[in-house]
Amino acid sequence: MNTASMPTADNRLALLAFVNLTALPLYAGMPAAIILLILVLSAWQLLLIKTGRANPPKYILMLCVVAACAILFYSFRHLLGQQPGIALVIIMCVLKLFEINTNRDAYIVVYSACFVIASNFFYDQSVWLAIYVCALIVVMYSILVSLSDRLHTTRMTQRLRQSAVALIYSLPLMLILFVLFPRIPGPLWGLPEDAYRNQTGLSEEMSPGSINQLVSSSAIAFRVKFDDDRIPPHHERYWRGIVLTQYDGRTWRKDDAPESALANIEYSDPGSAASSYSYEVTLEPTNLDWLLALEYPHTFAGRYRLSREATLYSEDKINNIISYRIESRAGINRSLFAQEDLKYRLLPVGRNPGTADLASILMEEADYDARAYITAVLNYFSEQGFIYTLSPDLLGEDAMDDFLLQTRRGFCEHYASAFTYLMRLAGIPARVVIGYQGGVMNPLDDYMIVRQSDAHAWSEVWLDGRWRRIDPTATIAPDRIEQGITSAGLELNRLPALLVTEFGLLKDMAFLYDSFQNRWNQWVIGFDQERQKRLMQLLGFEQAGASLLVTLLTILLTVFSLLMAWLVLKGRNRSTDTIQYHYELLCSKLERKGFHRAVNEGPRDFESRILDNKDLSGHSRAELAFIFQAYRKMHYGNVRSAKLLAEYVKKVRRFRLRLQA
Amino acid sequence: MASPQTFLSRLTLPKAFNFIDKRSGPFDGEVSLTRDRVYILPTRMGLLFGVLLLTLLIGSINYEKSLGFMLTFLLAAIGNFALLATWQNIAGLTLRAQPSPAVFCGEDIRFTVQLINDRQVDRHSLVIGQDGADHDVVDCAAGQVSQAVFRVRSTQRGRHQAGRFRLYTQYPTGLFTAWTWVDLSMHALVYPAPSEVKDAELSGDERSGEDDRQGPGQENYSHLRKYHFGDKPNLISWKAAARTDQLFTKSFTGTSPQRYWIDWDDIRADSTEHRLSTMAGMVLQAHEHNHLFGLRLPTQRIDIDSGRAHYHRCLSALALY
Numbered sequence: 001m002n003t004a005s006m007p008t009a010d011n012r013l014a015l016l017a018f019v020n021l022t023a024l025p026l027y028a029g030m031p032a033a034i035i036l037l038i039l040v041l042s043a044w045q046l047l048l049i050k051t052g053r054a055n056p057p058k059y060i061l062m063l064c065v066v067a068a069c070a071i072l073f074y075s076f077r078h079l080l081g082q083q084p085g086i087a088l089v090i091i092m093c094v095l096k097l098f099e100i101n102t103n104r105d106a107y108i109v110v111y112s113a114c115f116v117i118a119s120n121f122f123y124d125q126s127v128w129l130a131i132y133v134c135a136l137i138v139v140m141y142s143i144l145v146s147l148s149d150r151l152h153t154t155r156m157t158q159r160l161r162q163s164a165v166a167l168i169y170s171l172p173l174m175l176i177l178f179v180l181f182p183r184i185p186g187p188l189w190g191l192p193e194d195a196y197r198n199q200t201g202l203s204e205e206m207s208p209g210s211i212n213q214l215v216s217s218s219a220i221a222f223r224v225k226f227d228d229d230r231i232p233p234h235h236e237r238y239w240r241g242i243v244l245t246q247y248d249g250r251t252w253r254k255d256d257a258p259e260s261a262l263a264n265i266e267y268s269d270p271g272s273a274a275s276s277y278s279y280e281v282t283l284e285p286t287n288l289d290w291l292l293a294l295e296y297p298h299t300f301a302g303r304y305r306l307s308r309e310a311t312l313y314s315e316d317k318i319n320n321i322i323s324y325r326i327e328s329r330a331g332i333n334r335s336l337f338a339q340e341d342l343k344y345r346l347l348p349v350g351r352n353p354g355t356a357d358l359a360s361i362l363m364e365e366a367d368y369d370a371r372a373y374i375t376a377v378l379n380y381f382s383e384q385g386f387i388y389t390l391s392p393d394l395l396g397e398d399a400m401d402d403f404l405l406q407t408r409r410g411f412c413e414h415y416a417s418a419f420t421y422l423m424r425l426a427g428i429p430a431r432v433v434i435g436y437q438g439g440v441m442n443p444l445d446d447y448m449i450v451r452q453s454d455a456h457a458w459s460e461v462w463l464d465g466r467w468r469r470i471d472p473t474a475t476i477a478p479d480r481i482e483q484g485i486t487s488a489g490l491e492l493n494r495l496p497a498l499l500v501t502e503f504g505l506l507k508d509m510a511f512l513y514d515s516f517q518n519r520w521n522q523w524v525i526g527f528d529q530e531r532q533k534r535l536m537q538l539l540g541f542e543q544a545g546a547s548l549l550v551t552l553l554t555i556l557l558t559v560f561s562l563l564m565a566w567l568v569l570k571g572r573n574r575s576t577d578t579i580q581y582h583y584e585l586l587c588s589k590l591e592r593k594g595f596h597r598a599v600n601e602g603p604r605d606f607e608s609r610i611l612d613n614k615d616l617s618g619h620s621r622a623e624l625a626f627i628f629q630a631y632r633k634m635h636y637g638n639v640r641s642a643k644l645l646a647e648y649v650k651k652v653r654r655f656r657l658r659l660q661a
Numbered sequence: 662m663a664s665p666q667t668f669l670s671r672l673t674l675p676k677a678f679n680f681i682d683k684r685s686g687p688f689d690g691e692v693s694l695t696r697d698r699v700y701i702l703p704t705r706m707g708l709l710f711g712v713l714l715l716t717l718l719i720g721s722i723n724y725e726k727s728l729g730f731m732l733t734f735l736l737a738a739i740g741n742f743a744l745l746a747t748w749q750n751i752a753g754l755t756l757r758a759q760p761s762p763a764v765f766c767g768e769d770i771r772f773t774v775q776l777i778n779d780r781q782v783d784r785h786s787l788v789i790g791q792d793g794a795d796h797d798v799v800d801c802a803a804g805q806v807s808q809a810v811f812r813v814r815s816t817q818r819g820r821h822q823a824g825r826f827r828l829y830t831q832y833p834t835g836l837f838t839a840w841t842w843v844d845l846s847m848h849a850l851v852y853p854a855p856s857e858v859k860d861a862e863l864s865g866d867e868r869s870g871e872d873d874r875q876g877p878g879q880e881n882y883s884h885l886r887k888y889h890f891g892d893k894p895n896l897i898s899w900k901a902a903a904r905t906d907q908l909f910t911k912s913f914t915g916t917s918p919q920r921y922w923i924d925w926d927d928i929r930a931d932s933t934e935h936r937l938s939t940m941a942g943m944v945l946q947a948h949e950h951n952h953l954f955g956l957r958l959p960t961q962r963i964d965i966d967s968g969r970a971h972y973h974r975c976l977s978a979l980a981l982y
Contacts, residue, residue, distance in 0.1 A: 107706045107835070111713045114736070118717055121726040130728055137735060141834065144743075148835035150786040150798045162833065166746070170738030177734035178727075188723045320725050525727050565745055 007106045008152060012049050014143050015109050016042060016097055021136060022116040023090045029123055031075040034087045037068060041094045048098075055098045064095055086119040103147050110140060125321075125525045126517075138163040169567075173560055180553040182546040183529040201286050202434055202455055206244055207251040208399065211413040211434070212390055215485065217452040218496030220284055221436055222292060223518050224448040227278040231448070232294065234438060235481050238469065239292040239450060241435035243309040243460070249348045250399060252417065252432045257308035257340070265296050265310065267331040275330035282323045282521055289317050291324060292435055292450075295469070299327035308335050309431075310467075321526045333467040336429065344429035344462065347421065354401035359425035370428055370463055377422050378475045381415065384408060388415075388477035390494045412480075415472040416457040429462035433469070438484045445515045453485055453496055578645065579634050582652040586627060593657045603628055617658040627651055685825055687844040691757045694828075698841050699752045701744065707836035710740060743834040750784050751830045751839045754801070759808070761823075761849035763973070763980075765941075769812045770849045772823045776807045786832035791824075815851040818937070818980050823847035852976040853934065855942035885909040893951070920953040920965055923975075937979050944979070948972045958982060 007015070020042055027035050041064065048055060068091045069079065076084040093112045100106055117136055120129060141163035145154065200219055203210065222239075244252035270276045277294055291304065291312040301324060304312050310333055312326075336344075362380065366372035385408055392409040395402040400421055403414055410418075416432050423430035437456035439448040458471035474481045480488035486499050498510055523531065536544035587597050590610065597606050607628040611621060630648040633639040684698055692698070703711070714737055721729030759773035778784050778801040789809040790796045796811040811826050829840030885898055888908035901909045923943045930936035940956070947954040948967075955965035956975045960982065963975055 103835070104706070107709065111709065114713060114717070114732075118720060118726075118729055118732055121728045121732075122724070125726065125728045130731060133728070133732060134735070137732075137739065141739060141743075144835060145833040148786060148832045150788070150832075151800055153785060153800050162746075166739050166742045167735075169742050170735055173738035173741065174731065174734040177737065178730055181730065181734070184722055185725075188719070524731075527727050528725065561741065564741070 005103055005150075007100060007103055007147065009049055009052070010152075010156075011106060011143070011146055012097070012100060013046075014139075014146065015100070015106060016045055016049070018136070018139055018143060019090075019093050019097065019109065019113050019116070021139065022113045022120075023093075025120050025124065025129060025132065026086065026090070026116070029083075030087060033071050033075055034091075037071055038090060038094055041091070045094070045097050055100075061095055061098055065091075068095075082122065086116075086122070089119065090116055106143075106147055110143060114140070127520050127524075130524075134167060138167050141166050169564060173557070173564070176556050176560060177553070178527075179532075179535065180549050180556065182549045183527070183532050185529055201284075201452055202241060202288075204242060204244075204288065205251050205253045206413055206417070206432060206434055206457055208392070208395060208410070208414055208417070211455050211457050212392075212411045214452045214455040215390060215411075215490075216494055216496055218498045219452045220514070220517075221450050221452050221454065222281050222283040223514075223521075224282075224439065224450065225280045225446070226448070227280075229446070230277055231441070232277055234483060235474075236294075237437060237439050237448075238295060238456075238458070238471075239436040239439075240295055240310070240433060241292055242290050242311050242433070244432040244434060245343055247347065247417075247421070249351050249397075252420075255343060259305070259307075261308040263296075263306050263308055263310050263333070264335040265306075265331045265333050267296070267298050267329040270329060276327065278325070278327045280323055280325045282321060282518065282526065283318060284521075285320055286318050289314050291318075293326050294328040296328060296331045296333060297326045298329040298331070300324065308340075310335065321521045322528075323522060323526055323531075334465060335467070336462055341429055341462075344431050345424050345427055347424050352398045352400040352421075354398070354405050355421065356425060358404060359422050362422070363426055370426075373426055373428070374423075374461065374463070374470065377419060378470075378472065381419075381472055382475050386410070386415075386476050388412075388473065388480065388488060388490070390491050412473045413457045415476060416459050419470065419472040420459045423459070423461055431460050433458055433460050437471075437481065440484070442511045442514055442518075444511050445518065447518065449514060451496070451499075453499065578649065579631065582649055583631050583635070586652050586655060589655060590657065595657075603631055615659045617660050620656075620658045623651055623655055627655065685842040685844055687846045690845055690847075691755065692843055692845065694752055694754045694756065694841050694843075696752065698843070699748060699839055700841065701748050701837055701839040704831060704836060704838050707740075710736075710836055714740070740836060743836050746833050747830065747837040747839045749782070750832050751787065751828065751841065753780055754778060754784065754787075754828075756828070756843055756845060758845040758847045761847060763850035763852060763976070764815055765852045766815050766818050766854040768815060770815050770821060770823075770851065771810050771812055772826070772847050772849065773808050773810050774826070774828075774845065774847075776801045776809055776828075778803060778805055778807070780804075784830075784832075787828060787830050789826060789828050791826045818851050818853040818934075820981065821849050821851050823849070850977055850980050852980045853937040853941045855945045856935070856938040857942060883912050886912050919950075921947075922955045922957055922965070923947070924957040925959055926957070933982075937982060941976060941979050944972065944975045 020038075023038060047053075068088070072079055072084045072087055076087075078084065079088070089112065093109060093116060096105070096109050096112065100109065117133055120133075138160065142156070142159040145159045145162060146156075200217055201214070201221060242254060245255040246253040268275055276298075279294075281292060283291065291314060293300075293312050296310050297306060297312050300306075300312060304314055304324065307313055314322075358380075362376045363373055366376045387409045388411065389409050390411060392411060392414060393402075393407040395407070400418060403410055404418055420430045420432050434455070434457045436450050436454045437458075438454040439450040441448050456471075456473070458469060458473065460467045461470050462468075471481065477488045486492075486495060492500050498506075501507065523535075532549075533544050536549075541548060583603070587606075590597070595610055601609070607624065610616070610624060616624075627648060630644055630651075634641075634645065634648065714733055717729060717733040717736070720726075721733055755777040757775040757777060759775055761770060761772050764770050774789060776784075776787060776799065781803050783803050784801040786798060787801060787807075787809065788795050788798050789811045791811050791813065797809045799807045799809045801807040809828070811823075813821065813823065815821060823845070825842050825844040827840055827842055829838055831838050885901060886909065888897065888910050892910045896910050898909045898911050901907075923940055925936065925940070928936050928939050930939055944954065944956070951967065953965050953967045954975075956963040956978060958978060961978060963971070963978060
């Protein structure tokens with residue numbers, strides 16, 4: 001096989017380009033050192049190809065591998081994770097280019113590059129990437145064509161066109177397989193620890209500035225589709241995430257109750273007013289294992305569990321887009337044992353003396369009544385000139401003192417933090433809750449979009465035997481809660497442009513685009529076992545088990561393959577002799593009407609035999625006379641007239657034998 | 662070129678494959694490659710492609726990546742398309758045998774096959790060969806005719822049957838091999854290898870060169886005459902041609918050309934083959950020196966004559982003895 005022969009310079013260039021193209025989308029998340037290494041190696045290979053020099057000897061390549069490993073180790077701190085793994089595959093691909101001696105090596109490079117393509121999907125599965133991948137496959141196919149073209153007579157445009165045709169013929173088959181191939185809930189084996197990059201979004205701790213930095217991101221956090229058009233008003237759109245309990249003077253952290261501990265929630269009657277909502281959330285990957293929900297989730301899928309802190313947990317980290325249905329009902333959360341009580345009142349010792357004093361003063365004012373104290377604190381916020389801003393001043397060691405007594409400028413995390421702190425100082429169990437507040441309806445498809453810019457922090461306080469939500473931001477900047485982040489009087493230049501723009505058209509286009517994204521997320525990226533079942537039900541198959549799917553798949557594949565084979569193979573079989581082909585077409589038309597051409601009957605004889613027939617209509621007569629004459633001229637007389645040929649072809653195609661009435 | 666790495670060429674075919682024998686001929690000089698004559702299988706790289714697909718599939722299942730499925734299935738579908746395209750690159754071709762020139766034993770016989778492409782599609786990288794080796798690679802554009810040549814080293818005098826040869830292609834993609842085995846009843850004549858002629862082996866009245874008559878001979882240059890079609894090129898006076906733009910042939914006087922018989926009985930040799938080789942050598946020499954000669958064999962006699970046709974007639978007689 002010509003696996004033994006050396007690929008041409010053109011082929012090697014194409015391979016170099018292909019490898020770089022497959023790695024390109026991954027650059028967004030790779031450390032600069034790695035990108036630089038890849039580019040340097042690629043440039044070196046380019047130089048070698050262009051100047052026609054030989055590849056460097058094996059030991060130099062080994063040195064490159066060692067250097068690459070060193071850089072990876074420096075960037076990622078370990079070599080056995082997903083990120084360094086992918087970077088290593090790319091580097092190996094590029095280094096393999098230096099070792100191409102036969103066509104077989106070229107194939108190995110192409111196949112390795114396919115793995116690189118696949119690793120893109122860990123970071124992005126958008127429709128743009130899908131289109132880009134299709135383009136890459138076209139390039140790949142044309143490289144394979146070039147490798148098998150031993151005389152190097154094909155041109156690149158020719159090959160690319162061939163490849164595009166190949167892709168088009170392949171898309172329907174791919175769709176059939178995509179829809180019908182049974183989806184097994186993975187994973188079949190475990191994922192490495194660092195499987196995913198840090199996602200933008202909430203993390204599991206909060207310190208001054210952590211929510212603030214999410215405000216400028218218009219990235220979608222999740223989308224919600226409500227049932228029955230019952231949608232909560234803006235001020236009720238509190239999407240509860242996790243509870244943060246431990247405070248070290250700067251940062252709030254999680255401190256979960258054991259998994260076995262159950263939440264103690266009394267749900268209100270479903271019939272009562274608008275306190276019950278049914279909805280489906282489509283959540284973007286977070287690399288965390290908790291979900292967002294309205295207070296409090298009542299009905300949800302069995303694979304999720306409601307924790308003691310009333311947070312909905314999933315078994316695995318969410319690394320793919322998932323959808324989950326919930327029915328939330330208003331309720332009374334009574335989850336607090338005496339033993340738990342302590343952890344919600346702990347504060348670091350010896351800090352923020354000013355705040356301690358303030359707390360004492362407010363408690364005295366409130367006569368040591370919890371409710372009155374809460375009101376006093378909230379009044380302190382509203383009356384002492386506190387400002388809701390995205391650019392608060394930096395806080396020092398005694399952050400609370402600085403904020404409450406001096407700067408009085410902060411964002412929701414400051415207020416939630418300060419409020420919880422003051423509650424704990426008075427001995428009232430209190431905790432910080434982070435999640436999202438708000439959401440905008442997409443008028444095109446009637447679903448709600450919640451973005452990272454809607455991230456929010458608030459507080460929960462144990463009062464009268466139950467947890468109550470208290471959001472100090474509602475006191476300081478009520479518009480934020482009533483209307484959303486763009487209406488809260490915040491600095492517009494910090495907010496995402498998309499939300500702030502006045503252009504109605506831009507907003508409409510953004511909604512349209514998001515609609516499309518949503519559908520893509522649900523039906524393509526989120527196409528799991530459940531959605532497959534749903535699709536099959538839509539198509540009329542009630543029970544779509546794996547065996548039915550496989551049967552359908554086999555049938556459709558067979559039918560389709562045969563169809564495709566017929567289509568591809570028949571269209572190309574026409575003889576180059578158009579003239580002869582159409583003459584034979586005419587003869588078959590005449591045959592159908594009963595005029596059989598004898599085996600050795602020439603066109604002249606045949607013509608006169610037909611025209612002898614008295615029953616022919618004048619029109620048919622004239623047509624036939626023309627056709628036969630044209631045929632004789634072109635086929636025997638070697639007349640080369642494009643016009644005549646076109647006329648002849650047209651007349652033959654349109655010809656229908658008519659007899660006189 | 663290296664031998665093709667397909668499965669079939671490395672297996673010895675069991676009895677079950679006898680149907681191939683029936684389908685591959687022998688045909689009378691021309692055959693059209695219809696569906697039942699073209700076979701197709703994946704190449705090594707094609708199998709490796711399959712492994713790639715399987716790996717991508719398992720990875721997509723494990724990491725639950727929908728686009729991973731999309732990639733896998735798209736590659737599978739395009740592999741399917743490649744199968745059709747490779748098949749189409751060779752099927753429908755018409756093969757026509759061309760006559761093969763005769764050679765001396767020990768030389769390579771060249772068998773030329775005409776590939777006729779009467780479709781509207783270009784065909785590329787068609788490889789012809791025999792016994793596992795590749796001999797020639799050709800393209801065949803739409804509506805065109807190409808020639809492909811495969812070679813056999815001759816080891817015996819006589820009529821050599823080409824037998825079955827193999828035409829295959831891996832274009833496009835190189836993931837599949839589509840091939841056919843065909844026997845077009847091609848044959849070529851192999852003359853006995855000429856051996857050195859020693860004077861001692863000649864006998865009798867072969868030489869009659871003592872004549873000093875004026876006549877067309879080859880010893881003394883006498884004059885130029887106009888070129889007749891068929892005159893030997895080495896007798897043309899090129900200097901005169903350069904000067905006058907017309908061709909002139911040199912004419913000699915001298916002794917008349919030698920006339921003699923190359924006779925079977927006159928040659929001392931150990932075996933038939935040796936004798937035939939010697940006679941072939943003599944024929945060759947006689948022809949080179951433009952002598953008039955005749956051939957006497959136990960089974961036939963060829964009268965004294967000269968010229969190319971006569972030369973080949975004599976050698977054929979020797980070959981087929």
